[in-house]
Amino acid sequence: MILDKYGTGPDPYCDPQSGVLRNRLGLQDEAALAAAERALSSIAASRIEFAPPPYDLHALQALHRQLFGDVYDWAGELRTVDISKSGTRFCHVSRIAVEAAKIFGALAGKNWLEGLARPALVRECAVAYGDLNMVHPFREGNGRALRLLFEQIVINAGHAIDWWQVRPEAWLQANVDAVVCDYERMEAVFDRCIGAPLSE
Template identity: 30%
Template sequence: MFSKYDVYTTVQSMYCYPDSDVLKNKLNIRDKAELKQAEEEFTAVKQLVLLQEPMKGRFTKTHLLRIHRFLFEDVYPFAGHIRREQISKGDTMFYPPEMIDRQLGRVFDEIHTKKLLSEQDLKKQIQNLSHVMTELNIIHPFREGNGRSIRELIRCMGLEYGLRLNWGNTDRDTLIDAAIASVDDDMAFCDVLTQCLETEE
């Protein structure tokens, strides 16, 4: 279940219990595997709710924060809050916390100033989704739950294009490989996004 792409910090995390790498949580679970299972169960229920009723928003920083809060509010006290410590995964170092707010502003400003949501061409729509997904991934604004929150925002963005994305059409390893590749290529998610497109029956 755990891989080389798990979150890594070089010092004791402020988000973890003392002398532990288990995130402080509202369930007071102290075992990492047990917490992971509980987290997945809680967020799976929330993801089903969002499938039926996507989070309304204007594709801003607040929109993303609200998605994260909704998904993780039953598990983590930091749900909906930007992280305050440096983290990395594998060889990937994400943006330092003091840069996150500004960089999120830049990404969401670009969506609107470049009118990305008005694109009509399918290939360019996929490229726009991959670009935004890449930018948000390297920022990694949250201490935990980045992938699920970002994918839900991208799914909502796809709906603006009239596209239905089903992340169940891919798998964790494919997503991880694309995320790693996206550090050097903002089109790295294009194939995954195309794979996840649902067509009308």
């Protein structure tokens, strides 16, 4: 029996022999798939144009599909299995749409964070990102799709953003802390990534 990489049980997304995610490239080696996925999603990301609000789960699904459509048949589709990682259980599949709607509804109620001073923008992004990461709507590629979405949110709010300012381990710890609604490290991430107003 092949367990998924999150350790929750048999995984229909994986090849039963290799345990590697089924993919359009026919790759059976996890490292090779990861490298191909990074390369192809980077090319795809460079072709994605800015889109103004409203943003919602469907918009996030569209971004995921654009990023990973060359790699996975299920790109852009909500996952159908429950997953957990390092003791953290992500949103139950039956609650993905409901919980995502709450978060996007809150962002809409705050006018997509437009007009906020930078400290408030940092704080609101940290909370929304941390909460959406807990929803984890896709089987793989959640972080990359979310970062692309938040690029659009931050740019729409009038600021530059540069993810390369943060080390991967800092990202990981920020997401771990956000599981228990501790957003301090996530705020530090966004404080490093969000730049000056674009109008300056």
